[in-house]
Amino acid sequence: MEIELKQIGWRIRNYRRLNGWSQQQLADLVPGLSRGTLSQIESQKSSSETARKTLDFSLLLGIAWALRVPPVALVVDVTKPDQTVTVNDRVFNRVSQSWELRPTERSTWDVIVWFMGWSDHVGELSADNTAARGETYQQLGLLQGIARAEQSEYQTKVDNLDYPPAADYEAEGEAAALVDRLKSEARALGIEFGGDTDA
Incomplete structure (x- = not known):
């Protein structure tokens, strides 16, 4: 599943605005986050040399913690639980007698449930019980x-x-x-x- 930083930035901006905070107010709550970096994450409109290609996971967790939202709310669109996302499921190929990755459509809700650790039913959908x-x-x-x-x-x-x-x-x-x-x-x-x- 490919996660677009543009979408994460949009969600961060949306939750920040819901809290009524400026970029500086949010940046002050997250160690290692400057207002400029937050602006860049939210907009994804900076020049190609300075545009962020990745987002450090600890920074994502820090932002989610400060916003008081679960990290999954920044990663997937929780407002569209029936929307599908493509994930790679590990399935057993009976012909070749080997495991292989196969792109599979899952609902955003399945991903949220798995991401939050609420259930392991997503893993039960494949026979790969580890x-x-x-x-x-x-x-x-x-x-x-x-x-x-x-x-x-x-x-x-x-x-x-x-x-x-x-x-x-x-x-x-x-x-x-x-x-x-x-x-x-x-x-x-x-x-x-x-x-x-x-x-």
């Missing part, structure tokens, strides 16, 4: 569970601050125990958390 894919979705599932458990733990602590106190320390302990258990499972899959040290 261990890496399975482990990745297992890791993403655990991270999603940890985020939900931490949110629940936080909410329980906030609820316990109410007056008169309705302290439910048992629920608070259960939420913390769930976070610990999920993090332990995640560590077994190679996920590292702040504060983890190698023995």
